[in-house]
Amino acid sequence: MDANASFPPPVNQTARDNLTWKPFSVFDGCDSQVEGILFDLTVQCINVVVGIPANLLVIAVLVRKRKNPATSDIYLGCLAFMDAYFGSMTPISFLNLYHWHSKEVWSALKFSYGVKDTSGPLLLSCICLDRFLAVVFPLAFGRLRHIKYRLALSALVFALTLAYSAAKVVGGLPGFEKVFTGEILATFTWMVVCNASILRALKKSGGVGKDDMRPMKRKAFKVVLSILCIVVVNYLPPVALFPFEDYYSPDVFSCYVQPVGFAFLNISSTIQPLVYLSRLDKVPFLPDACVRKWCPCVAQEEDTTTSTSNTSD
Template identity: 75%
Template sequence: MQGNASSPLNSTSLPTPLPPNTTADINATVKPFSVFEGCEHQVEGILFDLTVQSINVVMGIPANLTALAILIRSRKNPSTSDIFLGCLAFMDFYFGTMTPFSFLNFYYWHSKAVWSALKFSYGVKDTSGPLFLSCICLDRFVAVIFPVQFGQFKPIKYRLSLSVLVLCLTFAYSAAKTVGGLPNFEKVFTVQILVAFSWMMLCNVCVLWALKKSRGAGKDEMHPMKKKAFKMVLSLLCIIVFNYLPPVALFPFQDHYSPEVFRCYVQPVGFAFVNISSTIQPIVYLSRLEKLPFLPNTCVQKCCNCLSAKKHKISPVQISST
């Protein structure tokens, strides 16, 4: 129910198009806004997307706040991608905080002003995720494939400039979505997601291939730093495929669906996979950390001791011999 409305939706006579990030204007003078408008008998896709948004509130908001806190604490010794990760975590946190307002406006407020704010947040989610992930992929690609040039572009000013550019594009897209009524505006997201998905896949596959070949003759083990980079890029690739492949595979063929099916089923389910990235991305980032800085060392040691005890169980013979 999120994202851009299909072209048939832009010409529909319904006063309140269903998808929350649709670009069509809302005629607030007709009848109260309803989340199920036009899909009263086809609510499964909408409920699926609402469930995903609830997961973002319960798990995504704490995970993104934790990721932001860790990135801020490590600012004295940051990695080159930290600024992109921080912007991505903040945008996902913002998107998650808007979900309760979405529920309240759907069922109680029916406010046009709140609806405009919600459309802006959906525009932020549509754009910031793919673009900042593309920046992270670009950073890893240059670092592995062109290490000499990477050293020349290592100063933070280059990443700050790129982040500002992405934020400007994000806010411009979100403002246009909020205003609505622009001809063929729904095609912008389709083109954007296709280009970003292709770029991210190309970067990550090239990086994984280069790291795999860098073992050298007769070496079975990868260098620890390269192994860490390999795991990071592999996790990025899994996120990209899981979250962005469904809309990439479905949205370009919207003309093959009826307007009702696309609006009530295809669009909500496709954008639900995009929206759940607000939870998956910070959790994957936190899972790659060797230790959470807010977790006491004693807790970490106890967990490690428990895991090692389970892994290396002592046999009765060894106990009797002591």
């Protein structure tokens, strides 16, 4: 409410307000320009069909290997949990758009969007930091290998995610959209620089007398390269579009530019777990025939590994 507005309002002002009052709309001002929002929700349907099972499978794999975990597994587990939660909200979003029209449900959905906006970039940044220390600064990585450091960093990510999501639900905060733009720019820049440094260090580290290390470094190279591809595909569109908000009309930016940019960001809830599962030597809980049918690249890698071991024998 304007600070200069009188209270209570004059009778004629109240009458005008009653005449112009509109029921709550979950399209949030884009009632006549819904194409961008529907495009985002359609893309999110992939998260329901593929993303949720893939993220649950990632969690199951991490639980199964909990006795011999990797240092970044805690970040992967948090990321899979957050992505599964976000994907589970998509059916509720469709029901609220076309059936419930509930403001309370819309607040819960805005909270889930805040979780996705914050947790994904921050947790991926943590994974990049973990790999960066392991490859570029191995001595420092050895000193910081204890899980307490990763638990503390994960707790910080959860706190920031909760604060951002709560502020998104409240809404109306001046310049709040700039917070996400700044966050996505900062995390994108960090992840690109970090992964580029890792790739450069891995390419330099191969040399004479290190033949026994080459397979491990080649695997690390593939891991980092896959993360870099995820960063570019999922985060480059919003990074390229959102900083130019002032060049678009408010309606075009809110109803078209933002939903399309977020669609690329939201589909990462499916791409991230699939990339992780594709890097596994063997996907547990799934029969080999199923893996060979749907993941021919994994099957080909297994065949190559088997033939190489047979040759060496």
